Amino acid sequence: MFKQYFTSENGLFKRFANTPDRVYPRPFFDRNNQLAQDHISRIFINSAFSLLGITLILISAYAMDYRLLDGAPIWAKPIKFSLSLILHFLTLAILCQQLKPQQRTGKTFTLFGYLAVASMIFEQLYISIQAARGRHSHFNGNTEFEGLMYQLMGLGAFNLVLISFILGIMIWRYGDKNNSGLRYGSISGLLIGSALTLYYAMLMTLPSVQSHYVGNLINNSTIPLLGWSREVGDLRLPHFIATHMMQALPLLGLLADKLKLSPRIVLLCATVILVIMSKLALDLALAGQPIFPT
Amino acid sequence: MNSMLTAEQLFAFSSQAAFYGWIILILLPRRFKLVFYIPQYLIPAGLGLLYAALILKYFFIEPGGFNSISSVRTLFAHDHLLLAGWIHYLAFDLFIGSWIARQSDAIGISRLIQAPILLATFMFGPLGLILFLSMRATQYLPKESIDV
Numbered sequence: 001m002f003k004q005y006f007t008s009e010n011g012l013f014k015r016f017a018n019t020p021d022r023v024y025p026r027p028f029f030d031r032n033n034q035l036a037q038d039h040i041s042r043i044f045i046n047s048a049f050s051l052l053g054i055t056l057i058l059i060s061a062y063a064m065d066y067r068l069l070d071g072a073p074i075w076a077k078p079i080k081f082s083l084s085l086i087l088h089f090l091t092l093a094i095l096c097q098q099l100k101p102q103q104r105t106g107k108t109f110t111l112f113g114y115l116a117v118a119s120m121i122f123e124q125l126y127i128s129i130q131a132a133r134g135r136h137s138h139f140n141g142n143t144e145f146e147g148l149m150y151q152l153m154g155l156g157a158f159n160l161v162l163i164s165f166i167l168g169i170m171i172w173r174y175g176d177k178n179n180s181g182l183r184y185g186s187i188s189g190l191l192i193g194s195a196l197t198l199y200y201a202m203l204m205t206l207p208s209v210q211s212h213y214v215g216n217l218i219n220n221s222t223i224p225l226l227g228w229s230r231e232v233g234d235l236r237l238p239h240f241i242a243t244h245m246m247q248a249l250p251l252l253g254l255l256a257d258k259l260k261l262s263p264r265i266v267l268l269c270a271t272v273i274l275v276i277m278s279k280l281a282l283d284l285a286l287a288g289q290p291i292f293p294t
Numbered sequence: 295m296n297s298m299l300t301a302e303q304l305f306a307f308s309s310q311a312a313f314y315g316w317i318i319l320i321l322l323p324r325r326f327k328l329v330f331y332i333p334q335y336l337i338p339a340g341l342g343l344l345y346a347a348l349i350l351k352y353f354f355i356e357p358g359g360f361n362s363i364s365s366v367r368t369l370f371a372h373d374h375l376l377l378a379g380w381i382h383y384l385a386f387d388l389f390i391g392s393w394i395a396r397q398s399d400a401i402g403i404s405r406l407i408q409a410p411i412l413l414a415t416f417m418f419g420p421l422g423l424i425l426f427l428s429m430r431a432t433q434y435l436p437k438e439s440i441d442v
Contacts, residue, residue, distance in 0.1 A: 022402070023436055024401060024402040025430075025433035025434060025435050025436070026433060026434060026436060027432060027433055028432050028434055033436070037402075039404065042402055043404045043407065046403050046404060046407050046429065049428070049429045049432045050407050050410075050411065050429055052429075052432060053424055053425035053426070053427075053429055054425065056424060056428055057421055057425070114406060117406055117407065118406060121406075121407075121409075121410045125410060
């Protein structure tokens with residue numbers, strides 16, 4: 001009698017199967033139904049939307065709670081994370097449309113996709129709760145528990161860039177080989193962006209660094225909104241450039257398609273420029289220099 | 295009631311009931327209607343009856359009211375009325391959680407994403423509701439509609 005629950009057609013794993021007969025609600029920006037309705041596309045979109053709700057809650061906290069941590073409003077960090085994760089999951093949802101449905105919903109991509117969503121939930125929850133408690137989430141080994149959570153966050157962050165790296169490889173190998181700017185932009189953005197993000201993030205976790213600042217803060221002046229230091233080197237800047245290559249390069253590819261430019265040349269130049277920019281930002285930060293000195 | 299069960303015992307009992315409801319809602323499969331009816335109807339209704347008994351027995355004889363913070367504080371100074379207020383949270387949160395779960399299933403939100411939303415509703419009711427409503431508000435139903 002239990003056999004029916006373990007067959008993929010009609011049982012526990014039913015939601016992993018494509019159900020083309022069902023019509024789901026669509027995101028508000030998708031009036032032409034360009035996003036597929038399979039479970040992977042929907043979980044990425046719904047991840048972004050749930051983060052939108054979280055951002056809403058966090059902004060209301062930001063508006064009423066004036067506590068500071070390291071001179072910055074405590075709610076700034078979770079808000080920045082949720083905004084950046086919204087971008088990440090929207091990017092994943094939109095770019096994975098280049099895969100064929102059976103590859104997008106295949107076992108590998110499903111496994112790593114779910115892992116990434118679970119990691120996103122964990123990271124966002126922990127960062128928000130730590131902010132509410134007025135404590136650090138990253139670089140915090142003050143208590144045994146916080147030290148453990150900090151290590152788990154490293155694992156979670158790894159899962160988040162792993163999925164984009166895998167998506168890059170899958171678009172490269174299985175995507176429609178139409179030589180469009182979108183394709184080149186997706187491959188270069190996802191692969192290089194993920195790899196560099198991981199590399200720059202790992203530099204901050206080195207035992208000798210263990211901070212995103214290089215140098216000693218005095219009066220803590222920062223760039224509005226982004227919060228990068230204007231006094232000392234800030235390792236978040238190269239991380240930012242690397243991470244958002246995942247959005248910048250596919251968009252640039254689309255632009256090249258639209259303007260009928262050669263996608264290869266445009267994207268090669270853009271990739272080289274962005275990689276050099278992030279490397280320069282890294283060198284500047286490691287030298288203890290701010291990007292916009294006071 | 296005061297001769298049989300203390301407020302403390304009733305508190306433990308009702309919190310446990312609500313907790314089992316949340317476990318069912320978050321972890322158990324939704325395919326069995328009867329199992330889903332436990333958190334959606336059975337537990338909130340049971341808690342509701344307990345609330346009714348408490349409020350009818352104590353509200354009209356104890357001092358305090360709803361019109362200012364200090365009168366609410368006076369009201370909640372009484373253990374059984376404080377308990378009634380707590381049961382109000384438990385019952386409504388669970389019912390709203392079940393509603394969120396059912397609506398989420400209907401619009402195809404993965405159980406993985408439902409879990410933290412339900413957890414938020416469990417811990418801090420309105421937070422979960424805001425999360426779910428904002429998720430639903432960003433999606434629209436195509437013309438060939440589904441049954442909700």
